[in-house]
Amino acid sequence: MSDTLIEVSNVSKIYQRGKMDVPVLESLNLTVDQGDFLALMGPSGSGKTTLLNLIGGLDVPTSGSIRIGSENIDQLSQGQLATWRSRNVGFVFQFYNLLPVLTASKNVELPLLLTGLSGKERKKRAQAALSVVGLEDRANHRPAELSGGQEQRVAIARAIVSDPELLVCDEPTGDLDRTTADEILELIQLLNKDYGKTVLMVTHDPKAADHASHSLHLDKGRLIEAQPA
Amino acid sequence: MNSLSQISAITMMNLHNLPARIGSSLVIVVGIAGVVAVLVAILSMAKGFEATLQGSGSPDRAIVLRGGSTSEMASSLSSQQTNLISTKPGILNTDKGLLAAKETYVIADIRKRANNSPANMPMRGVDQNSFEIREEVEIVEGRNIEFGRFELIAGIKAADQFQGIDLGSELNIRGAAWKVVGLFEAGGGIYESEVWVDNVVLRQNLKRGGGSNSLFVKLESPADFDVFEQALQDDPQLETNVLRESTYYAAQSVSTTAMITNFGYAVGIIMAIGAIFAALNTMYSAVSARSVEIATLRALGFGQVPIVISVMVEALALAMIGGLIGATLAYLLFNGYTASTWGGTFSQVSFDFAVTPELLTRGITWSCLLGLIGGLFPSITAARQPITVALRGM
Ligand SMILES: Nc1ncnc2c1ncn2[C@@H]1O[C@H](COP(=O)(O)OP(=O)(O)OP(=O)(O)O)[C@@H](O)[C@H]1O
Ligand SMILES: [Mg+2]
DSSP states (O other), X not given: OOOXXXXXXXXXXXXXXXXXXXXXXXXXXXXXXXXXXXXXXXXXXXXXXXXXXXXXXXXXXXXXXXXXTTEEGGGOOHHXXXXXXHHHEEEEOTTOOOOTTSOHHHHHHGGGGGSOOOHHHHHHHHHHHHHHTTOGGGTTOOGGGSOHHHHHHHHHHHHHTTOOSEEEEESTTTTXXXXXXXXXXXXXXXXXXXXXXXXXXXXXXXXXXXXXXXXXEEETTEEEEOOOO | OOHHHHHHHHHHHHHHHGGGGHHHHHHHHHHXXXXXXXXXXXXXXXXXXXXXXXXXXXXXXXXXXXTTOOSXXXXXXXXXXXXXXXXXXXXXXXXXXXXXXXXXXXXXXXXXXXXXXXXXXXXXXXXXXXXXXXXXXXXXXXXOOOTTSSEEEEEHHHHHHBTTOOTTOEEEETTEEEEEEEEEXXXXXXXXXXXXXXXXXXXXXXXXXXXXXXXXXXXXXXGGHHHHHHHHHHOTTOOXXXXXXHHHHHHHHHHHHHXXXXXXXXXXXXXXXXXXXXXXXXXXXXXXXXHHHHHHHHHTXXXXXXXXXXXXXXXXXXXXXXHHHHHHHHHHHXXXXXXXXXXXXXXXXXXXXXXXXXXXXXXXXXXXXXXXXXXXXXXXXXXXXXXXXXXXXX
16 A cells, blocks of 8 residues: 655756756656665765656756655645745765754754744654754764764754655765675665655665665666666 | 844855955955054044034125135125125124224245145235134234234144144245234134234235225124125125125035045045955855755755845854954044045145944945845855755765
8 A cells, every 4th residue: 555655757857058958857757655675875966866856856846847745746846845845854874964063952953943842842753853863962063073973873863854755865875885785775764664655765776765665766867677686 | 934043044154254364354354444444534524624614604604705716715795895895785783883804815835743744724904803803813922913014823723734834933924924923713714714914014024905805794793684685686786795704615616525525435436346345255154165054954844934034144244343443443444533635726625524323324334235236146046045055065
């Protein structure tokens, strides 16, 4: 009884570089079920980040449509899209993208500033998210005082603090050593299994893809189903 | 969407970042402080000049010049004419007689105390009535001149400024030695920049005969000016230009005040353009250094408007700090500072710079405007940068 959460239909993305058109995705179709953990692989420049950004609502397709849950996000205005992102998507980036001046706790609280929650409630939820990623004791550390793995955990806490359905991760372990990477991948797997998050993860690492429920290969703008390992 | 908390969060982030960017932020502060200090200083000069000249005239006094002249120096009246003018209605009559004074106004070469540079000193030949007409004139040191002698009294600002004006000493002017017998105040007005001597002695010394440059009169009341003016116009034997004393000095101040003010704004604008470029440059690099952070916030759902506002707030805060520093500097360095030598009809006028609250407000308003302009374009650029491009961190 798996519902479809993501439906990408006939999506093309053409970048403009000066006067030149740079087609990256062409008539791409993809469906992702609710609760899925999908790894997206493929050579550099194949358009993985581009596809992820479209699904996460950071960019709009040149043509085609993207439905997430009940929302056709290609129809939304910039402002509506921002609000939609804040409620429905958690982002995890390769370089964590924490704000260096804020403590871990304040970084995690950021998405909650867009809600009407009181300061006290925000703090409580940030603390809860930090304990999910196992960093409740580092709440008052600034990013510079954390290791890369810890920074990525804070970023993951930030991604889940407003309880979105969808987690979008662009090479979340790309900047980490093997052991730390595995810990992060297990954490993401946990969020998928125990917290029911649908996860879309771009990775170059075949071992990372092993943590996913299935993998897709993007090559020259086209998607190919990969054999389960 | 709670946009106030968004704005405060981003602003906090920006301001927290300030210490790390102290060097480039100082460019804004110093640049704008300079603009405001210079602007306020020059405008305070205009204000001080204006105040001095406008404070010199009284509406119940009139100055009569030869028809067609607008300044004392360019005017001359014969004794015959002044006698005739003195019979006209409107002039105050006291136990000392009708209050009309024949006066001569000349320029004397002298050197400044401060830097020994040559200067033009205004020298006024007066008669007894001159003191009745100008009640504000008060001898504060020494005594008044004795008429018929080569004696001189000096306004306190003239005494401050020019070499040789010391009580008891002799001043050589155009071949005559004038003894300095007293110093006077004149309510802070322009007369304090002049030296006064006996009109008759002065004219003999200059070989000018018995007339005068002008005739100053005290009116029965300010309202009697019209009567007096009409009477002068109605007399076919007279060709005169009569002005209220207050009007005369106000008119003298207008062009110079406007010139200083315009100069102040011109310099201010030129400097402001420089400061704006500095501010733009600083803010552009500030937002570009944070483009990934800004893109991250936007990915999380933060709006463009809070980003624009927060960057503007930062620029504004820096600019206002600069404005306050500049205004304070102008106040500390220039308020009450005495300047002199201003061209035009008044060869030498001493006046105090007046850094008024109004000018301070104007300076700080300028700093805010500069901050807004300096912050606007970078903030818009920051907010409009596509998220995906900024996230790539290029
Ligand atoms: N804003 C843009 N303007 C023009 N071209 C772009 C832009 N963004 C991406 N591209 C191009 O689109 C193509 C796909 O980029 P994308 O980042 O999606 O690839 P990727 O699969 O994520 O690669 P990588 O594995 O290196 O991260 C690349 O050729 C890239 O140069
Ligand atoms: Mg990529």
